[in-house]
Amino acid sequence: MGMGVDIRNKLAKRAAEEIQNGMVVNLGIGIPSLVPNHLKKGVNVIFHAENGITGMGQSPIKGEEDENLCNAGGFPVTLNIGGSYCDSTVSFGMIRSGKIDITILGSLQVSQKGDLANWIVPGKKVPGMGGAMELAQKAKKVIVLMNHCDKQGRSKIVKECTMPLTSRECVDLIITELAVFQVTDEGLLLTEIFAQGNLEDVVNKTQCEFAISENLKEIPY
Amino acid sequence: MENPFRKITTLEKVMEFFHDGMTLMFGGFGGVGTPPGLIDGILEKGIRNLTLIGNDTGFPHIGIGKLVSQERAKKVIASHIGSNPFAGQFMHEGKLEVEFSPQGILAERIRAGGVGLPGILSDIGKDIELVAGNKQRVLLNGEEYLVEEALTAEVSIVFAKKADEYGNLIYDKSARNTNPLVAMAGAITIAEVEEIVPLGALNAEEIITPGVFVDYIIPTKGVNWKWAWE
Secondary structure, three states, X not given: OOOXXXXXXXXXXXXXXXXXXXXXXXXXXXXXXXXXHHOOOOOOOEEEEOOOEEEEOOOOOOOOOOOOOEOOOOOEOOEXXXXXXXXXXXXXXXXXXXXXXXXXXXXXXXXXXXXXXXXXXXXXXXXXXXXXXHHHXXXXXXXXXXXXXXXXXOEOEEOOOOOOOOEOOOOOEEEOOOEEEEEEOOEXXXXXXXXXXXXXXXXXXXXXXXXXXXXEEEEOO | OOOOOOOEOOHHHXXXXXXOOOEEEEOOEOOEOOOXXXXXXXXXXXXXXXXEEOOXXXXXXXXXXHHHHOOOEEEEEEXXXXXXXXXXXXXXXXXXXXXXXXXXXXXXXXXXXXXXXXXXXXOOOOOOHHHHOOOOEEEEOOEEEEEEEOOOEEEEEEEEEEEEOOOOEEOOHHHOOOHHHHHHHEEEEEEEEEEEEOOOOOOOOOOOEOHHHOOEEEEOOOOOOOOOOO
């Protein structure tokens, strides 16, 4: 994503604040995979991986990787006590039947209505939707972590997505390196700005209009 | 080892079931859980024009990715090809047809094929043109659903941790993934396994795939590729 480690951790830390004790959470690859490092003490989370792990644990110590125990991105993981394995239909059964409290994904664009576009880079790459359509459409809460702008400096938060959609009106919360937006029935609501940022910058770098919360907060880190 | 059901055989023997232009379904997710010996056997026999059905196209040198990167497939039905750049390249060059299916729906289409159902009803991507396309729609209790067709194959190949002499299978951790579904959906199902044990050695309560679905069992020499993360 071309983002520094500090910024990646900043986004992951903010996303981790959304996770409450006992939730079932699915993390996408990339920045979302950093979220477990930022959970508060005493918060027990069941991490779900769509390749059939419920109760996924941390990365193993180097040298102790198990070639048959990986997350959905193919990276080695561990299983927490009480965890289990299942096949792909059961794993996606959990997703479609609404058992996933939060999914945290990356994206190419998000519209002011919460449309998500993250599975085709037009003219460049068609990686496929993988499990993103089901997660975006069915998880109780969809959080997007992404750069505010693309490499050309264009806003990734847009009036209408120009890239092929993954799912319509599914995103609940957008966290970028500048700010946090809630997606409401009336459109986007700016709720937080990261420290050292300013409102003018957020306005200039966001393509669509948005409302500003009366309780606009500054995130201290 | 006894062989009362004549299912235990060799790679050389099962290779007779593979031919050009066939439909092949494979277990695995990102290469994890894909049978390595069978993939190499297909490569060595020079099989071409395959229609491959499975979760993804692996990595160029891992799992089903080897067949894709060596241009042995004419079509793949998968949910993701992003980890194998050759798949994308061949698709853009018009050498490889790719049918994308949302991951869990793909798994259910395979399961449906394996359990004797013609298809399933789904609301995943029903308002997304690239998924809905020209698929038939059905009204059920006032809701509209897409009809997603079941998938079957001439041969299914799976990777398991243990098989007994009847072909009852257990898998290893997340290498289970699509294997139990793929095992049911082949007209012929071949399991490549890490260990073959006598009847009775597996706990009946722990068997994941009943041997009814498994036609042939071959021993594996183990995973022979380096994982992407190494």
